[in-house]
Amino acid sequence: MNSPILKVAKFEVVRQLKKPSFWASILLMPLLIGFIYFISFTFGSEEVNTNPTIDENTTLAITDDAGILAANTPYVINGNKEYGIEHVKSGEFDLYFYIPSDFVESKKAEFYHVSEGLDLFNFDANILKGILAQNAAARVDAVDVISLTGNFEIVDNKLTINGEDENALGKAVIPISILVVFFMFITLFGNRFLMATVEEKENRVSEMILTAVTAKHLIIGKIIAMMTLGAVQVVTFVVPVLALVFLNRDNQFISMILDSIVIDPVAITMNIILFIAAVLFFAGTCTFVGSLVSTARDASSFIGPAIIAIVFPLYFMQLFFASEPNAIVYFLTYFPLSAPIALMMRSGFGTLGGVEFTIGLIEVSIMAAIMIRLAIKTFQKNAINFETVKLRLRLHKK
Amino acid sequence: MSNIVEVKNFKMKFGDKTVIRDLSFDVKKGEIFGLLGANGSGKTTTIRALLGLYEPTAGELLVDGKKYDAEDTDVVIGYLPEERGLYRKEKVIDTMVYFGELKGLKNPLEWSLKYLKRVDLLDKADEKLEKLSGGQQQKVQLGITIMNNPKLLILDEPTKGFDPMNRRLLMEIIDELYQKGTAVILITHYMDEVEKLCDRALLLKDGKAKAYGTIKDIKKEFNNKSLDQIFIDIYGGKDE
Numbered sequence: 085m086n087s088p089i090l091k092v093a094k095f096e097v098v099r100q101l102k103k104p105s106f107w108a109s110i111l112l113m114p115l116l117i118g119f120i121y122f123i124s125f126t127f128g129s130e131e132v133n134t135n136p137t138i139d140e141n142t143t144l145a146i147t148d149d150a151g152i153l154a155a156n157t158p159y160v161i162n163g164n165k166e167y168g169i170e171h172v173k174s175g176e177f178d179l180y181f182y183i184p185s186d187f188v189e190s191k192k193a194e195f196y197h198v199s200e201g202l203d204l205f206n207f208d209a210n211i212l213k214g215i216l217a218q219n220a221a222a223r224v225d226a227v228d229v230i231s232l233t234g235n236f237e238i239v240d241n242k243l244t245i246n247g248e249d250e251n252a253l254g255k256a257v258i259p260i261s262i263l264v265v266f267f268m269f270i271t272l273f274g275n276r277f278l279m280a281t282v283e284e285k286e287n288r289v290s291e292m293i294l295t296a297v298t299a300k301h302l303i304i305g306k307i308i309a310m311m312t313l314g315a316v317q318v319v320t321f322v323v324p325v326l327a328l329v330f331l332n333r334d335n336q337f338i339s340m341i342l343d344s345i346v347i348d349p350v351a352i353t354m355n356i357i358l359f360i361a362a363v364l365f366f367a368g369t370c371t372f373v374g375s376l377v378s379t380a381r382d383a384s385s386f387i388g389p390a391i392i393a394i395v396f397p398l399y400f401m402q403l404f405f406a407s408e409p410n411a412i413v414y415f416l417t418y419f420p421l422s423a424p425i426a427l428m429m430r431s432g433f434g435t436l437g438g439v440e441f442t443i444g445l446i447e448v449s450i451m452a453a454i455m456i457r458l459a460i461k462t463f464q465k466n467a468i469n470f471e472t473v474k475l476r477l478r479l480h481k482k
Numbered sequence: 483m484s485n486i487v488e489v490k491n492f493k494m495k496f497g498d499k500t501v502i503r504d505l506s507f508d509v510k511k512g513e514i515f516g517l518l519g520a521n522g523s524g525k526t527t528t529i530r531a532l533l534g535l536y537e538p539t540a541g542e543l544l545v546d547g548k549k550y551d552a553e554d555t556d557v558v559i560g561y562l563p564e565e566r567g568l569y570r571k572e573k574v575i576d577t578m579v580y581f582g583e584l585k586g587l588k589n590p591l592e593w594s595l596k597y598l599k600r601v602d603l604l605d606k607a608d609e610k611l612e613k614l615s616g617g618q619q620q621k622v623q624l625g626i627t628i629m630n631n632p633k634l635l636i637l638d639e640p641t642k643g644f645d646p647m648n649r650r651l652l653m654e655i656i657d658e659l660y661q662k663g664t665a666v667i668l669i670t671h672y673m674d675e676v677e678k679l680c681d682r683a684l685l686l687k688d689g690k691a692k693a694y695g696t697i698k699d700i701k702k703e704f705n706n707k708s709l710d711q712i713f714i715d716i717y718g719g720k721d722e
Contacts, residue, residue: 292561294552296585
């Protein structure tokens with residue numbers, strides 16, 4: 085390992101990994117989530133909603149081939165499964181349940197509805213449980229075993245019209261998860277980035293170290309180190325969460341989420357590429373701010389507004405759901421600081437085309453390069469200036 | 483003897499303030515050169531410009547015939563700056579090994595332990611730097627400065643804060659390096675150190691050379707007064 089960049093990176097990574105505070109900060113969040121999960125599953129119960137509310141504008145139909153429902157149960161129709169599905173497709177039924185003849189043995193009912201885009205978790209499926217609990221008088225044995233306990237599966241069948249899969253949110257799960265990882269990165273690592281750059285000045289080491297290594301190597305080494313530590317942090321956070329999901333994959337809520345996920349390779353690839361560019365941009369911004377100031381305290385007053393600008397698109401998330409982006413969404417997409425998150429959201433929700441992706445990626449990459457370059461230049465010039473640079477605005481009277 | 487440092491017509495301005503005015507001098511290979519002057523006379527600024535930490539307003543500052551660039555140089559430089567500091571939260575040995583690696587030492591751990599033993603700090607190797615006294619930290623810094631066997635050693639007030647024993651230890655270390663052929667630029671306010679160690683010296687006042695040459699010649703120029711008295715005369719205004 086002869087490169088000074090790697091030597092700097094190794095020093096920075098090893099010293100952080102040795103600190104108990106580093107592990108405490110990254111384990112705190114998964115432990116907290118685990119604790120909340122444990123509490124909710126220990127003290128919570130999966131009670132059947134025995135009083136389902138159905139919107140008066142919603143048309144509901146049930147075909148009961150198992151003969152489990154009482155004769156006067158509302159919504160039960162005489163038509164068979166095909167009839168029900170056709171009426172869902174034609175828009176006459178919003179929700180359609182099919183209870184097959186082997187329902188008691190298979191413990192499976194079927195649910196049909198037209199996918200309406202952002203419907204990741206369709207809680208309408210539980211309506212059948214409530215109806216069964218109230219109206220399953222016809223077969224008391226089945227009521228005891230299945231209906232009242234709610235211990236049966238409802239297979240959710242989202243129907244598509246003209247072959248178009250409109251499950252946009254299902255497609256968005258993985259790309260948006262990448263955005264969540266970026267969000268975690270900036271919230272958990274912003275301060276660490278600043279500290280890493282300010283430390284040499286705060287400890288008056290910069291003059292000595294700059295005779296052993298160039299500012300360029302020092303800054304790039306630190307950025308690599310922080311990105312490595314970020315990866316450690318994300319893995320430490322994500323692995324327990326994935327393990328919990330895997331261990332509880334039979335849980336109705338979790339299986340519903342898992343069933344809803346649609347793999348969209350294009351959006352996932354776009355967001356991975358945008359994530360890398362965004363992390364570099366953020367790292368460059370933090371190191372640039374760090375190189376301008378002389379103490380971590382000074383740095384925090386500069387970086388706060390920058391982080392707010394970066395996460396700003398999240399306040400307008402609702403606007404990003406629309407299939408046609410409006411002026412605000414376009415502004416957030418191309419405003420340098422808000423671009424990374426806006427681009428990732430649009431890619432996740434399927435409203436970012438190839439051309440816009442390319443323009444956005446080029447913009448974020450150029451900004452990252454500019455910020456890193458500025459950080460190096462400023463650190464070089466400002467390394468032995470132990471006072472925060474004062475930004476002066478001079479007004480010239482003509 | 484050829485020059486390791488050449489400064490020609492060096493001028494330095496910070497905003498409207500001129501710190502160095504047309505300064506020229508050289509440092510020969512293998513000599514100990516005293517860079518003298520009161521606080522604010524421009525000594526540290528000259529060294530920072532020589533090492534590329536400041537961009538000169540005018541003039542040339544050359545190390546072994548070239549403008550110094552840490553990325554592209556054959557000259558090994560050891561620099562103990564006036565601004566003292568280390569990674570306070572890190573262990574002594576980890577810090578020394580880090581600098582050793584950056585400076586390309588083959589076995590930085592072995593060298594560091596040997597040095598710590600010599601300066602009586604071996605028992606502090608695993609201590610955090612912030613736990614060490616100012617003098618002990620300074621010895622660690624000196625070790626970092628000389629660890630790569632420099633051809634040019636620049637020491638900015640190296641004995642500041644040292645007790646007499648440690649001052650003697652430092653003088654020994656400087657002498658050892660000098661014997662090996664290292665050129666030393668010594669910035670100090672202690673004229674006895676200059677008289678004892680330096681071959682030649684430059685006395686700066688307000689960014690201008692007020693005396694320059696061998697110690698013998700400088701004394702001769704000022705009627706064989708002691709360096710202390712010459713310093714007082716220059717800064718007391720008798721030279722003007």
